[in-house]
Amino acid sequence: MHSPTDTLKPTVTPGHHVSTTPCANPDLLRPLGQGLPSCLDLEAAGIPGTREQPRSLRVMIEDILYRLPRDEARVQIEALIGRDATVPITFAPQRALLQDFMGIPLIADLASMRDAVAEAGGLSGFPDAAIPVDFVVDHSLTVFFAGNAEAMALNRKLEMERNHERFRFIKWCSRAFGNVRVIPPGRGIMHQVNLEWLSHVAALHGPHAEVARPDTMIGTDSHTTMVNALGVLGWGVGGIEAEMAILGVPLVFASPRIVGIRLTGSQPVGTTATDLVLHMTQFLRDIGVVGAFVEFHGAGVAGLSLADRATIANMAPEYGATCAFFPIDGLTIEFLRMTGRDGGHLRLVEATARAQGLWQESGDPENLAFDEEHVFDLGQVEPSMAGPTRPEDRVPLGAVPASVVRRVVEMSGAAARPEDDDALGHGAVVIAAITSCTNTSNPEVMMAAGLLARNAVRSGLRPKPWVKTSLAPGSRAVTDYLASAGLDGPLETLGFHIVGYGCGTCNGNSGPLAKHISQRIEDEGLCTFAVLSGNRNFEGRIHPQIAGAYLASPPLVIAAALAGTVARDLARNPLGFGPEGRPVFLKDIWPDPEEVASHVRCFVTAEMFQRSYGQDMETTEEWAALEAPEGLRFPWDADSLFIRPSPFPKLGPAFDLEQPLQGARALLVLGDSITTDHISPNGAIQPDSPAGKALAAAGADPAKLGNYGARRGNPAICLRGMFDNPLLRNELVPERRGNFAWGPDGKLVSVFEAAEAYSANRTPLVIIAGRDYGAGSSRDWAAKGLRLLGVQAVIAESFERIHRSNLVGMGVLPIVLPSGVTRHDLAIGPRDLIDIVLPNGLAVRGPVTLSVQRQGGLATVVKGVLAITAKSEIEMIRKGGILPAFLDRSRAA
DSSP, X not given: OOOTTOOOOOOOOTTOOOOOOOOSOGGGEEEEETTEEEEEOSGGGOOTTSTTSOHHHHHHHHHHHHHXXXXXXXXXXXXXXXTOTTSOEEEOOSEEEEEHHHHHHHHXXXXXXXXXXXXXXXXXXXXXXXXXXXXXXXXXXXXXXXXXXXXXXXXXXXXXXXXXXXXXXXXXXXXXXXXXXXXXXXXXXXXXXXXXXXXXXXEEETTTTOEEEEOEEEESSGGGGGGGGGTXXXXXXXXXXXXXXXXXXXXXXXXXXXXXXXXXXXXXXXOOHHXXXXXXXXHHHHHOOTTOEEEEESGGGGGSOHHXXXXXXXXXXXXXXXXXXXXXXXXXXHHHHHTTOXXXXXXXXXXXXXXXXXXXXXXXXXOOXXXXXXXXXXXXXXXXXEOSSOTTOEXXXXXXXXXXXXXXXXXXXXXXXXXXXSSSOTTBEEEEEEOSHHHHTOHHHHHHHHHHHHHHHHTTOOOOTTOEEEEOOSSHHHHHHHHHTTOHHHHHHTTOOBOOXXXXXXXXXXXXXXXXXXXXXXXXXXXXXXXXXXXXXXXXXXXXXXXXXXXXXXXXXXXXXXHOBSSSOXXXXXXXXXXXXXXXXXXXXXXXXXXXXXXXXXXXXXXXHHHHHSSOTTOOHHHHHOOOOOSSSOXXXXXXXXXXXXXXXXXXXXXXXXXXXXXXXXXXXXXXTOBHHHHSOOSBOOTTXXXXXXXXXTTOOGGGOOBTGGGTTXXXXXXXXXXXXXXXXXTXXXXXXXXXXXXXXXXXXXXXXXXXXXXXXXXXXXEEEOTTBTBSSOOTHHHHHHHHHTEEEEEESOXXXXXXXXXXXXXXXXXXXXXXXXXXXXXXXXXXXXXXXXXXBSOTXXXXXXXXXXXXXXXXXXXXXXXXXXXXXXXXXXXXXXXXXXXXXXXXX
């Protein structure tokens, strides 16, 4: 460790730079004192109300004052303070974080834009990254092998083999684009690496690194919000928005609603951070915080470890918030110290946070100008799971069996009932995975899992034979501290061997079940389940053969594996029986909280994190041996089934905006909470699907089709995979689940086949949906695919924030139904036609007239609203999307 008197230097990680652009308002700079650099004095700008603003808005105010001249900055800051939604707000994040599922199509877009620029005689190597970009390859891990000591090595070998083309493209990217650093497979999950290594919290900017500024960022994964636990303002965006930020174009949006959550009380003994976040997710969904900045404050914050705060912030997408911001305090500094940041940097962070009003003392009375404020009592938390299909559906542990019964009846009929016995049947747990950035970043819950495993082994318990068990930590530090504590052995005894360092099961890469288990599920029509320590359990995401999935803390994941079922009350019934037939209950093996705390104090050390992150984060033996192309332009392979040029930079407008959209057909009518996993799934590509057939016709091995996430660099395959989710319910086809739509000839076909036929007839298409359309991952292909299907508008009761932005970025109209009107009121049938009229053309939140023309001459007319938030979005739609708009502006310049 460095001493607190170390000389300060630019606080960036090796190979990156911070902005050398000078401050636009140097007269507002004030020295921090004690030999530290200067920072902006926000109050000195003389704008009334600045001091009372919530901390997250103070970060935005600082960003605006640093970039913009005083008069221009004042307009935006006054709009922020007054919550004036009519004035566009700009935000220029200082860095970006990519993962491979979203990063590959993003880089393919940029590489294809380079081709377009070169073909027009433009500059070689344009465009390029204007801000530091970290590209973490963490979404390609698939759990093919589990439950044995060779699992990690075998999974890594297959990962490199099956993703060879994709990884060559990523390695080319790190050479061809300036300011892009790649963290190769096997080094950790992006959000945990961001929390423990990449985040500065405060960084030095300006020509001579003379200005200290709060750290800001965006990421192409919705769980980027995890970094808010450190007081770093950042959130997830779609790849389309991320491209603009990376190219140096500020994000534009309306002044956000700020919801304050005052934390009080303390958590009961025997509950975990996972239990807390499941309560918080349900609580905030009930309040309604979609698109809002959620900001935590109050005395209860001081009682939460930084890891607990990160667990809450990570799941902001699950409660719909743009971000979930925490103040900086002494515990933040201690976390930075524990994870190996040097003493000089800690001084800079604390001084900057105090000067910018981002610091919270535990006893400070606060009067922050929230739009609304709610109180959350930490004392109400109880052991829970969430499921079986949505993260916000928290279920007290004792009520899980009843929710299993409801799901089994829904999926298999009233006659089906779960069996509460030691057999593979309805309600059986076939996947038990300790996985995901959400929980594996939290030493308390990981140590609790290890101690519970130790106690279970001592009691003679073992997982049931039909359970696929796995452990995929988010960083190598987790392995180190579990091994130092002697807890890796008990975990492995129960089958929780390390399978790799990546998203794995939580991302839908759970891998195959044992053949005999898979066959029994198929033959007997069993409704089986997964239990995982992740943040997402949407329908069809985790594994195509399971009926549902429950989110749970790592120790409860192990308990579910021991019981082998979620049809039994894990808190009250035996998990199993010891060697002498003695029943063993959860309370018998649950670790003592003080022992957990003691193990964290003893075995989770700064030296461990320094060792983990101090060596070769930018390479591995396999990565160094990987051959990749050179040059500023990528040499596309016309026969590649993984990486193809992007069509999106050259797209024109989706339709003539000067004319009404007439005679459109509804391709699908969908319910509430349709996620991006329904729209553009990550899951396995089935041989009989349109994508599977296309791959087979191109020569792919039917046994190695992989999943849609790995094919995101191939537009033709992703297009054919649209809505290929086995649990999708198209309300126009109520008797079937899955990838079905009516073609123009009245035949039931796949969504892709129907869209292709409508395109041949030049019939415009729309999607009708319920509330929260586009929830879940920040998957730009969920919008890109709609554009290529020929969908020109999505009419929904409400949109999730990122997906709405992605639709606009692809030139697709998002239209919101008026309050009190639902999709049921439209009563759309397969043969009905829809006219869309924009009375005054495109306008921010402009009116839309929807007219449903039915056979026999009947019509239903509804007034909707365009979900467009800024004038810049109108330009995007007029040009056909954000990429054509950027190229057009570049040519004009």
